[in-house]
Amino acid sequence: MTDLAQAANDAIRSASPALYDLLSPLGRRVAFPPDIPFQAAEARGRELNGTIGQITDGRGGAVALPSLVSALDGLPPERRNRALLYSPVEGLPELRAAWRAWQRRGQSAARPSSLPLVTVGLTHGLALAADLFGGEGRAVAVPSPFWGNYRQTFATRTGARMLSSPAYRNGRFDPLFAVRALADEPDGEPAVAILNLPSNPGGYSPTPEERGEIRAGLVRIAERRPLVVLCDDAYAGLVFEPDIPRHSMFWDLLDAHPSLLPVKIDGATKELSFFGGRVGFLTFPFEPESAAARALESKVKCLVRAGLGSPVATSQVVVLAALESGRAEAEVEEARQLLEARYRVLREALDGVDRDLLQPRPFNSGCFALIELGPAVVASADALRRHLLERHDTGLTSIGERHVRIAFCSVEQRALPELVRRLEVGASEVGSS
Amino acid sequence: MTDLAQAANDAIRSASPALYDLLSPLGRRVAFPPDIPFQAAEARGRELNGTIGQITDGRGGAVALPSLVSALDGLPPERRNRALLYSPVEGLPELRAAWRAWQRRGQSAARPSSLPLVTVGLTHGLALAADLFGGEGRAVAVPSPFWGNYRQTFATRTGARMLSSPAYRNGRFDPLFAVRALADEPDGEPAVAILNLPSNPGGYSPTPEERGEIRAGLVRIAERRPLVVLCDDAYAGLVFEPDIPRHSMFWDLLDAHPSLLPVKIDGATKELSFFGGRVGFLTFPFEPESAAARALESKVKCLVRAGLGSPVATSQVVVLAALESGRAEAEVEEARQLLEARYRVLREALDGVDRDLLQPRPFNSGCFALIELGPAVVASADALRRHLLERHDTGLTSIGERHVRIAFCSVEQRALPELVRRLEVGASEVGSS
Numbered sequence: 001m002t003d004l005a006q007a008a009n010d011a012i013r014s015a016s017p018a019l020y021d022l023l024s025p026l027g028r029r030v031a032f033p034p035d036i037p038f039q040a041a042e043a044r045g046r047e048l049n050g051t052i053g054q055i056t057d058g059r060g061g062a063v064a065l066p067s068l069v070s071a072l073d074g075l076p077p078e079r080r081n082r083a084l085l086y087s088p089v090e091g092l093p094e095l096r097a098a099w100r101a102w103q104r105r106g107q108s109a110a111r112p113s114s115l116p117l118v119t120v121g122l123t124h125g126l127a128l129a130a131d132l133f134g135g136e137g138r139a140v141a142v143p144s145p146f147w148g149n150y151r152q153t154f155a156t157r158t159g160a161r162m163l164s165s166p167a168y169r170n171g172r173f174d175p176l177f178a179v180r181a182l183a184d185e186p187d188g189e190p191a192v193a194i195l196n197l198p199s200n201p202g203g204y205s206p207t208p209e210e211r212g213e214i215r216a217g218l219v220r221i222a223e224r225r226p227l228v229v230l231c232d233d234a235y236a237g238l239v240f241e242p243d244i245p246r247h248s249m250f251w252d253l254l255d256a257h258p259s260l261l262p263v264k265i266d267g268a269t270k271e272l273s274f275f276g277g278r279v280g281f282l283t284f285p286f287e288p289e290s291a292a293a294r295a296l297e298s299k300v301k302c303l304v305r306a307g308l309g310s311p312v313a314t315s316q317v318v319v320l321a322a323l324e325s326g327r328a329e330a331e332v333e334e335a336r337q338l339l340e341a342r343y344r345v346l347r348e349a350l351d352g353v354d355r356d357l358l359q360p361r362p363f364n365s366g367c368f369a370l371i372e373l374g375p376a377v378v379a380s381a382d383a384l385r386r387h388l389l390e391r392h393d394t395g396l397t398s399i400g401e402r403h404v405r406i407a408f409c410s411v412e413q414r415a416l417p418e419l420v421r422r423l424e425v426g427a428s429e430v431g432s433s
Numbered sequence: 434m435t436d437l438a439q440a441a442n443d444a445i446r447s448a449s450p451a452l453y454d455l456l457s458p459l460g461r462r463v464a465f466p467p468d469i470p471f472q473a474a475e476a477r478g479r480e481l482n483g484t485i486g487q488i489t490d491g492r493g494g495a496v497a498l499p500s501l502v503s504a505l506d507g508l509p510p511e512r513r514n515r516a517l518l519y520s521p522v523e524g525l526p527e528l529r530a531a532w533r534a535w536q537r538r539g540q541s542a543a544r545p546s547s548l549p550l551v552t553v554g555l556t557h558g559l560a561l562a563a564d565l566f567g568g569e570g571r572a573v574a575v576p577s578p579f580w581g582n583y584r585q586t587f588a589t590r591t592g593a594r595m596l597s598s599p600a601y602r603n604g605r606f607d608p609l610f611a612v613r614a615l616a617d618e619p620d621g622e623p624a625v626a627i628l629n630l631p632s633n634p635g636g637y638s639p640t641p642e643e644r645g646e647i648r649a650g651l652v653r654i655a656e657r658r659p660l661v662v663l664c665d666d667a668y669a670g671l672v673f674e675p676d677i678p679r680h681s682m683f684w685d686l687l688d689a690h691p692s693l694l695p696v697k698i699d700g701a702t703k704e705l706s707f708f709g710g711r712v713g714f715l716t717f718p719f720e721p722e723s724a725a726a727r728a729l730e731s732k733v734k735c736l737v738r739a740g741l742g743s744p745v746a747t748s749q750v751v752v753l754a755a756l757e758s759g760r761a762e763a764e765v766e767e768a769r770q771l772l773e774a775r776y777r778v779l780r781e782a783l784d785g786v787d788r789d790l791l792q793p794r795p796f797n798s799g800c801f802a803l804i805e806l807g808p809a810v811v812a813s814a815d816a817l818r819r820h821l822l823e824r825h826d827t828g829l830t831s832i833g834e835r836h837v838r839i840a841f842c843s844v845e846q847r848a849l850p851e852l853v854r855r856l857e858v859g860a861s862e863v864g865s866s
Contacts, residue, residue, distance in 0.1 A: 030589060035581035036830055039818065043828020048852045050840045051828045053633060053800045054708040055768060058845025063706050063768055067758035071751040073507030086708045120553050120711070123742035148468035152739035156463060200486060273496050275487040275519045276746025278553070306585035307740065309556035313709025315747045318504040325500035335488060335496055367486045385472065395476020395484045397469055407483045412491025419481045 004031035008295035015292030018226035018259040024135030030302040087313035089301045091118025098323040114293040116281035118311045122267035125282040134158035141181035141193040143167030175213035196232040198366030201405040205365040222260035233266040235366040240340040277315030349420035357427040367409035377431035392422040437464035441728035448725030451659035451692040457568030463735040520746040522734045524551025531756040547726040549714035551744040555700035558715040567591035574614035574626040576600030608646035629665040631799030634838040638798040655693035666699040668799040673773040710748030782853035790860040800842035810864035825855040
């Protein structure tokens with residue numbers, strides 16, 4: 001353990017003993033080392049600066065290949081230059097500030113949230129959280145079915161244990177999935193819960209009443225053990241029913257219980273429809289510049305540097321252009337409306353399917369609809385998926401033995417009824433075989 | 434262990450028992466799972482495709498925010514679309530093929546190398562190699578001083594042990610650093626050696642004779658243990674003396690010994706002077722589509738997906754534009770000449786320094802010059818660094834107790850003599866204190 005790691009751990013323990021208990025062995029031993037990026041940060045603005053191994057004109061200008069830089073002609077010169085050079089390990093300061101303002105739309109100034117750390121897409125934020133709070137044997141509560149990559153990110157990489165409980169009971173969303181998933185864990189043992197709302201693969205966002213039940217359930221867990229709640233807000237804002245809240249549950253969980261630490265993981269991937277850019281963010285429930293926020297930032301920066309050096313400057317600059325345009329909110333609303341129109345068509349088509357073949361789960365948000373196979377379908381979900389590929393020129397995703405996911409975000413509105421028709425025909429064909 | 438991981442391990446063991454022995458526990462348990470990206474790849478080209486959670490018009494076109502996409506106006510429409518959407522986990526196929534051709538300039542067609550996997554910058558390639566071949570207790574041989582981030586990437590993250598031996602003996606580069614670093618390791622125990630040439634922080638590339646000695650030394654190691662040699666080719670091509678070979682030692686090590694596996698880690702970061710883009714590559718010593726290449730690709734894709742989803746499409750498209758322009762090689766040569774001119778000025782300035790204060794180590798390539806403090810300097814390198822910051826408006830990097838690194842890649846040519854003058858004055862000031 002380095003002195004820097006020890007100091008960071010001490011700062012975390014004084015801010016929140018539960019948070020310290022939640023740190024994995026790797027999470028405890030990391031702290032941003034005083035090497036090149038650290039020294040380069042200290043040398044910024046000096047007349048002569050020979051700290052960083054990036055090729056410049058000696059005055060901060062990139063030495064760019066003309067054939068490469070012409071692809072970035074859409075950017076103003078100063079921004080193009082920054083797109084070519086290294087980003088700080090924590091991300092571009094303007095982007096961090098702009099995203100924080102974006103996250104906090106409609107939230108009271110009194111609610112604490114750190115300056116977000118920039119990650120390489122949302123999954124990278126999850127992986128950093130897994131490094132900090134996962135590790136051998138750590139319990140991670142998720143609803144079932146869940147996004148399969150959680151297993152790789154938490155269990156395969158760090159050795160954590162995925163504990164799941166059905167996301168739906170009697171056809172309705174279960175707000176107590178985490179309570180049930182952790183029911184058999186011994187008291188005192190730290191745990192992680194993942195709250196992915198709107199959900200993947202479910203496409204579900206809870207009602208105000210269900211939000212209250214989720215919060216109460218998580219508090220019940222935190223009464224028995226330190227609990228970090230990872231709010232995977234990938235699909236934030238993509239809500240299609242007027243009575244369903246759109247804001248992240250991160251805000252509802254601040255100060256819910258001293259042993260409950262919410263962490264917000266979000267990104268431009270879906271929120272700004274910028275899938276290829278890989279710009280995500282990791283945000284902690286502490287004020288910027290607080291000792292706890294600084295200590296966690298040091299740990300995350302060590303992990304980012306060790307894992308990939310620094311986040312992508314090029315796409316950070318692109319995201320910043322959108323956020324600074326003053327038009328992002330209106331443009332995001334347009335994208336939401338496009339998806340809402342598809343959602344309505346898909347709902348109507350699914351309302352008419354034979355429940356013996358297909359049982360749609362409640363959905364109201366996000367990018368997906370989840371269908372459980374009905375009792376008449378004896379084949380597995382993957383057999384149905386392959387049948388649809390081979391016989392009906394249609395690609396869907398199978399999840400586990402009994403679920404099929406429709407990503408309506410990537411299908412034209414007018415094609416959705418036909419897609420549901422093929423799915424139903426396909427289910428009847430494989431079901432009766 | 435999943436069936437897929439078992440199958441990948443079997444394929445690796447039949448191609449190379451040594452390579453199988455070198456895999457870490459994590460390296461053994463990963464294999465690309467048959468979930469969403471896998472199923473999406475199978476569904477490509479279907480009339481209806483509802484597999485991927487990215488927002489499109491339903492015909493493969495991005496639903497882009499106008500305020501965001503305008504930053505990418507320098508790209509032709511088809512490429513702009515791809516810059517906005519997810520990259521395949523392994524990278525864009527055209528970029529993989531183009532970079533393979535770029536890597537193999539001047540190499541015989543008979544020498545095997547896989548289709549490179551795209552990583553998020555060169556460090557990410559190192560971290561993936563650390564995940565595959567590192568792990569608790571694994572010996573990693575490096576010359577000393579070495580780039581400090583190796584410690585975070587291999588030791589802090591995975592628990593490997595850094596074993597070092599001086600990079601210079603009697604003021605000359607030591608081609609046997611890895612032999613010496615591993616001398617006390619028990620026979621049969623697998624090991625990793627990192628070959629970073631041109632070197633950071635040394636700025637050194639070996640002569641043809643030294644290359645022969647390096648190769649012979651690594652073969653000696655491989656006679657006693659399975660050995661993976663990670664060729665960190667960050668600074669590939671940046672060589673400033675005519676009699677020093679420019680090609681990667683990866684090519685010299687292919688077929689050197691059945692227990693010696695070279696892996697090539699390189700990227701557009703320095704080679705194409707695109708620091709902010711985070712485009713790197715990981716290449717194995719097997720033919721594309723061979724069973725071993727496929728098995729390693731499956732493992733790397735699982736790690737990439739688990740750690741950050743997919744690499745950056747936006748900057749891959751930018752790199753591809755440069756490689757397809759037909760001008761990249763000439764433009765890279767121009768950047769090399771710019772650095773060569775700085776190198777000559779810096780060498781001349783360093784030739785004149787007082788050896789009691791500053792002992793420049795031999796350098797001929799890359800981005801850096803490394804200076805060891807002379808016997809008259811009693812202060813530490815970091816004290817000298819801070820003194821230069823505070824008194825001489827000059828930023829340099831301290832490495833360990835006795836070394837200072839000059840990144841001449843980021844200093845103007847005409848400023849270099851003044852930088853050396855300040856360094857010498859600073860050394861005399863802290864030295865005499």
